Every structure is written in C-alpha cells, then in structure tokens.
Amino acid sequence: MTNPEKTLLALLLSASIAACDNYTNETEEPVETEEPNEPADPEEPAEPEEPIEEENDFLTDSEGREFSYLPAGDLLPNSGPGHSDTTIYRPDIIFPLEDAAFLNSQVYRYGGSQGSVNGMEGGQCNAANYDYPWQDTFCESRSRSQIMCPDGGHEGVDIRAATCIPSSGETHWAVAAENGRIVGLDGSKYTVKLQTEDGTLYRYMHLDMSQLAVVDGESVVKGQRIGKVWNDFFNSSGESVPTTYHLHFEMYQNYAPDEETDPVFDQVSPYMTLVNAYERKLRGE
Numbered sequence: 608m609t610n611p612e613k614t615l616l617a618l619l620l621s622a623s624i625a626a627c628d629n630y631t632n633e634t635e636e637p638v639e640t641e642e643p644n645e646p647a648d649p650e651e652p653a654e655p656e657e658p659i660e661e662e663n664d665f666l667t668d669s670e671g672r673e674f675s676y677l678p679a680g681d682l683l684p685n686s687g688p689g690h691s692d693t694t695i696y697r698p699d700i701i702f703p704l705e706d707a708a709f710l711n712s713q714v715y716r717y718g719g720s721q722g723s724v725n726g727m728e729g730g731q732c733n734a735a736n737y738d739y740p741w742q743d744t745f746c747e748s749r750s751r752s753q754i755m756c757p758d759g760g761h762e763g764v765d766i767r768a769a770t771c772i773p774s775s776g777e778t779h780w781a782v783a784a785e786n787g788r789i790v791g792l793d794g795s796k797y798t799v800k801l802q803t804e805d806g807t808l809y810r811y812m813h814l815d816m817s818q819l820a821v822v823d824g825e826s827v828v829k830g831q832r833i834g835k836v837w838n839d840f841f842n843s844s845g846e847s848v849p850t851t852y853h854l855h856f857e858m859y860q861n862y863a864p865d866e867e868t869d870p871v872f873d874q875v876s877p878y879m880t881l882v883n884a885y886e887r888k889l890r891g892e
C-alpha cells in the first residue's frame with residue numbers, strides 16, 4: 608500500500624463516517640418449546656448469534672418495537688476486535704437520549720465509509736439502521752490508542768437517534784446521564800464533557816455545538832437536556848467533516864484488569880451500562 612493510500616485509509620477510519628446497514632434484519636425469535644411434562648432445561652446452551660430477548664416481559668419502545676440487543680463485544684464481521692465487557696459500570700444512570708435509540712456501527716453499516724465490507728452500501732437513513740437489535744461498537748477498528756482494544760480502536764459506542772434527522776427533520780435531545788458538571792467546553796469543537804462528583808466522566812460527541820443547552824461549568828441534573836443529536840465533527844487537520852447523525856458516547860472510569868495493577872482513568876465499554884439504562888427506561892422506571 609502506498610503512503611497516500613495509507614493516509615486515505617487512516618482518514619477514512621478516523622473520520623467516523625457513519626455506515627449503517629441492514630445486517631440486523633434477522634430478529635428471529637427463538638421458539639418457546641415449553642412443554643408441561645418436561646421441566647425446562649437450565650443447561651440449554653445460549654445461542655450467542657441470536658439477539659438477546661427479554662425473558663418474560665418483552666420490552667417495547669414508544670413505537671411498539673420490541674427491544675433486543677446483541678451480546679457485548681459481538682461486532683459486525685471484519686469491523687474490529689470488539690471487547691466483551693459485560694460490566695454495568697453505572698447502574699443508576701439515565702439513558703443519554705430522551706427518545707428511542709439504536710446502538711450500531713456508523714462506519715460499517717449503511718451510510719458509512721466501510722459499509723461495503725458487509726454488503727451494506729446505501730445511505731445512513733436506511734431503515735435497517737433504525738431498528739433493533741442493538742450492536743456493540745466499542746473497540747471497532749480505528750486508528751486510535753485504547754488500552755482495552757488490541758491495536759487501538761473505537762473508545763465509545765455510537766447511538767442513532769429515534770429517527771434519521773436529515774429525512775425526518777425531527778429534534779432528538781441528548782440528556783445528562785447523571786448529576787454533574789459540564790467541563791472543558793470552551794474551545795471544544797465537537798465534544799461535551801460531563802463529570803460527576805465521584806469523577807466519572809462522560810463524553811458526548813457530534814451534538815449540534817451551535818445550539819447546546821448547557822454552558823461550560825454549568826451544574827446539570829440527571830435527565831437535563833444537553834444538546835441535539837447532530838453530525839458535528841472535525842478531522843485531525845481541523846477541517847469540518849460531518850459524520851453521520853448520531854451520538855458518540857464515552858464513559859471514563861478508574862479501571863484495573865486485576866488487583867495487582869494500578870488503575871488507570873480511561874474509557875471503559877459503556878455498552879451494558881446503556882443496555883441496563885435503556886431497559887429501565889422502557890419499563891418506565
């Protein structure tokens with residue numbers, strides 16, 4: 608590969624151009640084969656390829672769609688190593704978008720620069736991008752250093768709003784996941800940071816930075832509106848390069864792989880924390 612090609616590839620990978628797709632049309636539900644004479648087999652192997660369904664109560668969103676999600680670390684084929692972290696780091700947060708939301712890849716699905724890798728050529732508003740199941744994108748391939756991701760990777764997860772904004776024209780608000788304070792906003796081009804009293808840090812990216820609902824240093828309460836889901840992004844040269852319409856969401860914690868290792872303050876996978884928060888949201892809790 609020539610140097611210009613490498614540069615182009617690096618730009619493509621780093622630009623987070625959303626690519627959405629249809630991959631998740633297969634939401635086939637497992638048939639329940641409960642028979643009165645045969646006790647349920649607790650050893651029945653899980654099928655990791657199937658979306659995880661809610662056990663008894665099917666959770667549905669405001670449009671009546673049944674919520675499901677793929678396991679943590681189960682990324683689209685050829686989109687990166689992923690990181691199978693099932694930890695719910697913050698069990699009390701509010702889901703960071705007010706409305707329904709869809710976690711999935713912005714780069715490797717319809718509308719993304721790498722959509723063709725999995726046969727997902729098309730625009731970001733493809734209906735399949737706005738459907739369940741959710742899919743993890745933590746440690747998706749990126750040219751970024753991340754200690755959780757071998758060879759670097761995507762340091763957060765990408766969340767589509769309830770509707771595809773360029774076609775719907777609707778407004779979808781991102782909200783404070785917890786009580787905290789807006790920090791480091793001055794001069795920030797596409798990132799809003801929210802820090803809690805105990806140090807947990809959230810990063811919200813690609814909001815409409817010209818119409819934020821918060822100012823630097825502002826104390827916010829859980830659920831308070833921060834900004835509108837948008838597509839603001841700038842490349843490493845400082846040029847405006849709009850991404851897909853989505854919220855990139857990161858969560859920093861003190862993390863140590865074991866007790867002997869000193870913890871580092873870094874991005875951890877927010878995937879299962881968000882699954883937990885969304886389930887509580889759908890239950891109306």
Ligand SMILES: [Zn+2]
Nearest residue numbers: 623764765855
């Ligand atoms: Zn992202």
